[in-house]
Amino acid sequence: MHTSEEIHPDQIGIEDTQAYRSLGPMTGSSSHESGASFTVCGKGGNLSFWRVSPQVLRVACSLHGDSAQMVPSQALLPQRSLEGFDIKDHQRELIIRTGEFHVVLDKETLSIQIRHGSDLDCGNYSFSYTESRLRCRGGMKEEAAIFGLGETTGYLNKRGDRYTMWNSDILDPHVPDMESLYQSIPLLIHHTGQSSLGLFIDHPGRMTVDMRESGDNYDVETIDGEMDLYIIAGEGLREVVSSYTALTGRMQIPPLWSLGYQQSRFSYMNQDEVLELARTFRAKEIPCDVIYLDIHYMDNYKVFSFDPEQFPDPEGMMNELAQMGLRVVPVVNPGVKIDEGYKVYEEGVAERHFCQLPDGELYRGHVWPGPSMFPDFTEERTREWWGALHQFYVDHGISGIWNDMNEPSVFNSPTKTMDEEVLHGNNGQPRTHGELHNLYGMLMCKATKEGLDTLLQGERSFVLTRAGYAGIQRYAAVWTGDNRSYWQHMEMFMAMGMNLGLSGVAFCGADVGGFMHHASGELLVRWTQLGAFTPFFRNHSAIESRKQEPWSFGEQVEEICRKFIELRYSLLPYMYTLFHEAAETGLPVMRPLVLEYPQDRQTFNLSDQFLLGGQLLVAPICRPGAEHRSVYLPEGVWYDYWTGSRHEGGYHHLAHAAIDRIPLFVKSGAVIPMTSGLQHTEGAVWTNLNVHIYGKGIGTDPGQSVTGEYTLYEDDGITHAYEAGEFSRLKVDFLESNGVMEISAGYDYAAISGSGNEREILFTIHQLSFIPEKIEGLNEARSLSHLEVQTAGWYYDRQGNHLFVKVPLMAGHGVKVSVLG
Numbered sequence: 001m002h003t004s005e006e007i008h009p010d011q012i013g014i015e016d017t018q019a020y021r022s023l024g025p026m027t028g029s030s031s032h033e034s035g036a037s038f039t040v041c042g043k044g045g046n047l048s049f050w051r052v053s054p055q056v057l058r059v060a061c062s063l064h065g066d067s068a069q070m071v072p073s074q075a076l077l078p079q080r081s082l083e084g085f086d087i088k089d090h091q092r093e094l095i096i097r098t099g100e101f102h103v104v105l106d107k108e109t110l111s112i113q114i115r116h117g118s119d120l121d122c123g124n125y126s127f128s129y130t131e132s133r134l135r136c137r138g139g140m141k142e143e144a145a146i147f148g149l150g151e152t153t154g155y156l157n158k159r160g161d162r163y164t165m166w167n168s169d170i171l172d173p174h175v176p177d178m179e180s181l182y183q184s185i186p187l188l189i190h191h192t193g194q195s196s197l198g199l200f201i202d203h204p205g206r207m208t209v210d211m212r213e214s215g216d217n218y219d220v221e222t223i224d225g226e227m228d229l230y231i232i233a234g235e236g237l238r239e240v241v242s243s244y245t246a247l248t249g250r251m252q253i254p255p256l257w258s259l260g261y262q263q264s265r266f267s268y269m270n271q272d273e274v275l276e277l278a279r280t281f282r283a284k285e286i287p288c289d290v291i292y293l294d295i296h297y298m299d300n301y302k303v304f305s306f307d308p309e310q311f312p313d314p315e316g317m318m319n320e321l322a323q324m325g326l327r328v329v330p331v332v333n334p335g336v337k338i339d340e341g342y343k344v345y346e347e348g349v350a351e352r353h354f355c356q357l358p359d360g361e362l363y364r365g366h367v368w369p370g371p372s373m374f375p376d377f378t379e380e381r382t383r384e385w386w387g388a389l390h391q392f393y394v395d396h397g398i399s400g401i402w403n404d405m406n407e408p409s410v411f412n413s414p415t416k417t418m419d420e421e422v423l424h425g426n427n428g429q430p431r432t433h434g435e436l437h438n439l440y441g442m443l444m445c446k447a448t449k450e451g452l453d454t455l456l457q458g459e460r461s462f463v464l465t466r467a468g469y470a471g472i473q474r475y476a477a478v479w480t481g482d483n484r485s486y487w488q489h490m491e492m493f494m495a496m497g498m499n500l501g502l503s504g505v506a507f508c509g510a511d512v513g514g515f516m517h518h519a520s521g522e523l524l525v526r527w528t529q530l531g532a533f534t535p536f537f538r539n540h541s542a543i544e545s546r547k548q549e550p551w552s553f554g555e556q557v558e559e560i561c562r563k564f565i566e567l568r569y570s571l572l573p574y575m576y577t578l579f580h581e582a583a584e585t586g587l588p589v590m591r592p593l594v595l596e597y598p599q600d601r602q603t604f605n606l607s608d609q610f611l612l613g614g615q616l617l618v619a620p621i622c623r624p625g626a627e628h629r630s631v632y633l634p635e636g637v638w639y640d641y642w643t644g645s646r647h648e649g650g651y652h653h654l655a656h657a658a659i660d661r662i663p664l665f666v667k668s669g670a671v672i673p674m675t676s677g678l679q680h681t682e683g684a685v686w687t688n689l690n691v692h693i694y695g696k697g698i699g700t701d702p703g704q705s706v707t708g709e710y711t712l713y714e715d716d717g718i719t720h721a722y723e724a725g726e727f728s729r730l731k732v733d734f735l736e737s738n739g740v741m742e743i744s745a746g747y748d749y750a751a752i753s754g755s756g757n758e759r760e761i762l763f764t765i766h767q768l769s770f771i772p773e774k775i776e777g778l779n780e781a782r783s784l785s786h787l788e789v790q791t792a793g794w795y796y797d798r799q800g801n802h803l804f805v806k807v808p809l810m811a812g813h814g815v816k817v818s819v820l821g
């Protein structure tokens with residue numbers, strides 16, 4: 001416990017008052033012979049420039065005089081710089097032009113101003129240093145909000161906060177004082193509504209980003225004399241996210257099962273408990289795809305083992321789970337128990353896979369297994385070794401792994417992580433742990449992911465991680481660590497998840513129900529409602545906390561949790577298509593409103609509601625006892641998902657959601673594919689496809705029309721066959737105007753083998769503006785249940801204003817439906 005004593009004036013350190021000096025004056029400059037880079041030398045340090053794409057300028061700064069030699073970290077995909085620098089000397093300034101970039105460098109200080117094209121201001125940057133720090137000071141436009149920075153506490157707009165990029169295992173409550181959590185993604189996106197600008201600082205060592213409101217500047221500081229900046233000129237937020245993910249990579253399409261509901265606990269202690277849990281899900285008909293095995297499945301916490309007493313028959317357990325359509329994801333931590341006779345340990349020592357101190361002594365630290373050693377994941381050969389060890393899990397039918405404690409967390413170290421002196425091999429370019437700290441967790445995931453992908457022979461793998469750095473999306477989904485069963489933590493995840501999404505991590509989620517502390521039934525209900533719309537959806541809780549499986553709080557809670565887990569499964573066609581989009585473009589699944597409405601200032605710090613894709617607006621209730629909340633609906637017409645009530649956007653609206661509802665809105669013009677009846681996922685070619693269309697609404701101006709279009713992505717959901725073209729795209733569009741609704745649907749690409757492309761589609765049309773009288777070529781059914789057993793036809797529910805239209809869709813043919821009033 002901390003007491004006031006800590007803020008006793010005598011305990012407070014003296015502020016660092018050392019004066020910062022500029023890098024200048026300029027002493028010389030040189031172009032690389034290939035023409036791909038340009039370096040300016042100053043008395044205090046050097047700056048080098050590369051253009052890594054038409055939109056991205058790299059600026060590396062070094063106090064050691066070797067900025068031109070600085071090597072990008074493993075966050076980046078391999079880059080090829082574009083050639084061509086044009087330099088002009090203008091008395092006190094040097095003008096550097098490369099492509100669309102225009103840099104004005106002050107020869108006295110080496111500070112720079114950057115522009116892109118004719119009018120995009122890419123900021124000014126002045127570098128300065130002391131004995132111990134290198135600082136880059138940039139300007140914040142008065143009207144700019146700042147997004148990004150991955151997993152951080154606080155609100156959507158990061159302006160006004162300070163963060164330290166240093167991956168840390170934080171069990172203390174995650175509150176605004178926590179400047180570091182488990183992930184470090186040094187990406188700042190400045191956004192004014194008119195323009196957006198990305199700044200990615202590729203620095204896996206300790207770094208602070210200070211955006212406190214001390215003026216219109218922000219500071220980035222490192223402690224080892226180097227800083228590597230990527231200035232991303234974007235026309236808008238989407239372009240910045242897309243360019244940033246072109247630099248650091250995009251996720252692969254995940255296996256469909258990893259989008260299902262997942263159940264975890266620290267720990268399900270033995271195999272009977274696991275099987276009982278699985279049977280309970282099935283008996284209660286609560287959909288579920290995955291059960292997690294936390295540290296107690298292991299023999300004395302030894303990774304790559306099962307406890308022979310508590311899990312005597314893992315094969316039998318896995319078979320029974322597989323028959324129930326359930327998968328297992330076990331936790332795998334980096335700490336390898338020091339234990340003579342333990343193969344992983346002995347092999348690691350013999351083949352020199354473990355981290356070493358500078359004198360060659362093997363580094364030891366305590367984690368769950370007690371004294372342990374840690375693989376040096378910076379070495380490719382060690383990653384290969386670690387990856388291959390996963391044969392143990394693959395042999396048990398496992399294709400998903402949970403990487404935890406990978407900051408790495410070290411219980412007995414004063415810094416709670418690995419000794420910063422540890423010298424990583426880093427594939428022949430040795431670096432200290434202090435320099436590479438934030439990469440450790442990501443490189444562990446890389447080892448895991450690549451190992452699994454090799455071993456699974458065509459099946460997709462899934463990796464979940466706690467620690468990560470920029471680029472982590474290439475290897476793993478991210479969950480936000482040890483939150484608590486606090487209402488505030490439920491709310492906090494929204495801004496965290498949205499900023500993770502803008503920082504390239506589309507696949508993220510928090511422990512639903514909260515990890516530490518004790519959930520209540522009401523909290524679990526509200527959190528499950530939120531979780532149903534987050535990319536990663538797992539209920540997890542800590543040892544000794546109150547149990548929080550969906551049935552732990554009585555029938556009403558169970559019933560509502562079931563309903564929302566079912567809703568999640570119904571939305572999987574929509575969600576899976578969003579994951580495909582994330583893989584293609586880098587855009588997030590869970591989106592801040594500002595991404596879709598970039599000019600609307602009301603959205604700039606909207607932290608407690610989000611969009612799932614572009615069409616569904618989710619505004620969870622985050623207070624106990626509350627059934628109402630304010631929801632901001634941006635421009636357009638929005639319908640309450642539950643009641644169908646119509647709302648003009650551009651306003652705040654007081655939404656009501658009794659305990660069994662979440663405020664949820666659909667946009668007029670939306671097309672949302674849904675399915676039904678799943679207890680667990682199968683393939684992502686949907687047998688039951690119900691395409692919901694949202695029209696313009698009764699009583700609206702007949703002259704106004706509404707249109708919508710959507711492309712559903714489908715594949716087998718489990719293998720890599722899609723990479724060879726085995727997928728399909730079903731395009732749906734509609735136009736409603738003057739008493740007519742025209743819908744067309746057809747494949748614009750269809751290459752799924754089997755009969756996957758021939759099917760019946762049900763359209764559910766909400767909010768028609770007229771009473772339908774006739775549909776060309778289709779008969780009216782007497783009731784909805786009659787329609788259900790017919791292969792084609794239509795039925796209109798006058799009371800709810802729902803029109804159901806069923807049509808067969810044959811491969812190679814499209815369908816057109818004309819609804820006449």
Ligand code: GLC
Binds near residue numbers: 265294466482515542
């Ligand atoms: C860490 C993880 C948590 C897990 C526990 C035991 O605290 O963050 O999710 O349950 O370790 O493995």
